[in-house]
């Protein structure tokens with residue numbers, strides 16, 4: 496079985512016109528067909544709205560004819576006006592059959608997929624900032640945008656723990672299977688922005704979490720798919736391969752060609 500993985504498509508970053516979104520849809524469907532993929536996993540940040548994200552998933556699934564599974568990223572959870580508690584939006588995603596949150600997918604007797612957005616716990620920042628300083632989520636004249644668009648019931652570090660507990664609950668029912676873990680937030684410090692760094696000594700606080708460290712010790716995770724940092728990078732440590740297959744923003748691309756970039760960011764695992 497060939498499983499395609501990709502993340503951080505940000506289809507509405509510059510322009511949410513139907514024509515622009517078609518470019519992303521066409522390029523992704525073409526890549527799925529060219530690489531002969533049987534299933535696609537998306538590690539979050541498809542768009543900044545629930546409707547756009549779900550429409551995109553339904554279109555890709557219909558046009559490619561393959562199953563799509565995803566976790567919402569922080570951007571998928573955004574709202575412009577903060578009228579809803581963000582748990583409500585997460586639950587709307589979790590109620591969809593394509594969403595992996597609290598809904599593990601059993602591939603066969605040997606393999607299963609577990610996924611969650613995850614959340615950052617500030618532990619990836621430089622030690623020179625206090626918890627109180629990091630929790631302000633503003634530095635060097637900039638504000639971490641989740642502060643404006645995400646409203647959880649609890650602090651970021653508590654949400655991180657809660658979501659890691661959700662993943663543990665999912666894994667408890669899958670003993671004996673090899674696991675593909677999908678998170679949006681980074682769960683391995685090698686994927687934070689290298690420090691010292693003028694901005695990311697601070698902003699790495701919002702990139703990853705340490706709450707999955709023990710999960711890696713306790714369960715047979717073979718692949719860990721992550722998004723959020725917009726890297727395209729993979730790393731094997733022991734029996735675990737960590738992969739960050741981010742398409743990222745157009746300004747981060749090396750070429751102007753969406754097909755080239757889609758092809759370079761998508762990674763295929765064979766099980």
Ligand SMILES: [Fe+2]
Nearest residue numbers: 503540568723
């Ligand atoms: Fe992103």
